[in-house]
Amino acid sequence: MYRYDEFDHAFVSARVAQFRDQVERRLSGALAEDAFKPLRLMNGVYLQLHAYMLRVAIPYGTLSSRQMRMLAHIARKYDRGYGHFTTRQNIQYNWPRLSDTPAILDELASVEMHALQTSGNCIRNVTADHFAGAAADEVADPRPYAEILRQWSSVHPEFSFLPRKFKIAVTGAERDRAAIQVHDIGLHLKKNAAGDLGFAVYVGGGQGRTPLVAKKIRDFLPEEDLLSYTTAIMRVYNLHGRRDNKYKARIKILVHETGIEELTRQVEAEFVHLKDTELKLPDADVQAIAAYFAPPDLTERPEGWASLAAWKKADPEFARWVQQNVNPHKHPDYGSVTISLKPIGGIPGDATDVQMEAVADIAEEYAFDEIRVSHEQNLVLPHVALADLEAVYRALVAQGLATANAGLITDIIACPGLDYCALANARSITVAQDISNRFGSAERQAEIGELKIKISGCINACGHHHVGHIGLLGVEKKGAELYQITLGGSADENTSIGEIIGRGFEPEKVTDAVETIVDTYLGLRLSQDETFLDAYRRVGPQPFKDALYGNAQAAA
């Protein structure tokens, strides 16, 4: 893992001291709300429906046990005993007092964490594949590059007041688990024919009220040009991105309105000036950062194979969990464990302080002290020996953290929605809970197979509904909640935006509608191997429209 150097420590400490002074002046009345609001947002402090909310950055979703214990401590001491892991691999606390936030940030700084750039029109937390450094299908670990981007973008003087927020995601595998094509910049780390590392560069993806899939503007950008090329993109955006209309200010709109050919020309022209400047990444610097992310010493543990087979035979529940929640690792004796934060009927992404402590303990004992947060709002232990899976499973069961549903219909992404969020128009969590309860049976989930439901409580799409295989968007209509359904979205290497299927459903009817969609899929799929998404792409929306609205209203 990356460790702060002296500069990092001094920088974060100075920012906490600065914010402490700002909070004190606000509370004394010396600083008015209009002046203070942008300052608190720069430090991750929002005001939501019931209270302030603090969003803490978890760079590329990577945490140590010590850091996870601090997150638990903050939940217990300053909040209501829980935290909410988000689709940007961060954590949010829903009830901190403004007066406590400097103390919270001090505590975070003691474990090399902060809340900087988790809000505002700047480059936000750089996200990455949650199986980075572990996945069997990975070309190279994307996190060193995410860390380089983090350092470069932290209080970058030129890019701290962009037209709008800016999100970068990096993946190092062909299978995209970081949703890079719905980010402002998506980077796909790969090797060329000569074996050199570089990036396919995607620009202009995003969700929100105008969902767009990113366009590829470079098939292979050499590693050394990462910062100069990214700077070139940022400069074009900063110069030409629309500042006249908040809803048209993201780079996706610039890409759309400019056209990808012209935008690429502008970026390349800017890049010519930057290519051979100090932004060129020296190999020694890349290696120095990469060294922080060196894989742990994974000793041979071949005994795990026989043990695992025996345990699976003896315990079908364990077997199901291994089948669903353990991902292939580069090392054949190891796996990556998804710790589901989606208990049946639970709140997607929430974890109590006790659960966080337990995960920290398990990671320390069995997983080389490493934890990840996934954009799908789960936790991950990237390196677990197969020989230790049974012990890890038992420890997770004891904390209600062993739900065997990774990638299944109850592994739902949901934003906080109207239960917390000041921007929301409808609840998300309650809908997720209803659907989870309806489909909670393990057998039924297994029968359905991979199916990703994503729910947002407003058009800002924090719940990624546009890229859900089934997406639900909550709106307010005539003072009541209504849920619009989209089908066929996906956030993987074949990214697509879901299509609106027809008129919306009331809260008490939306789970029935989802069930109708699922039953329709089960009835038309060619075999159990044809996933929901594959089936939808084969047959299109019509059978689902017919099932939901009847033939007469199929054109609705």
Added chain:
Amino acid sequence: MVDKVLTANRLADGISVWLNAAGAWTESLQDAFVARHAEAVTALEAAGKQAFADNKVVDVNVIEIEEVDGVLRPLRLRERIRAEGPSIDYAAGYKGLHAEQTA
């Protein structure tokens, strides 16, 4: 005229509050002062501006409510959730704000 109350979030801790008849901010909507005519609404708005200027509260809003069997109920779901808290069982073991403050 639709009945109205004044709501905001307390500056220091952000907790949702409503203005009561004594001019204080209460954590219970049921204790709020209800404006039933235009002059009362104007007074609420003035009180809200003053409390904001005095740095007591932020995000000040006059909201519409109805009274059903003596219970005040905001017309918008958003405001009902603000008044009643999240509609979900969100924090296993949490004893509530009052218990926390008196602990």
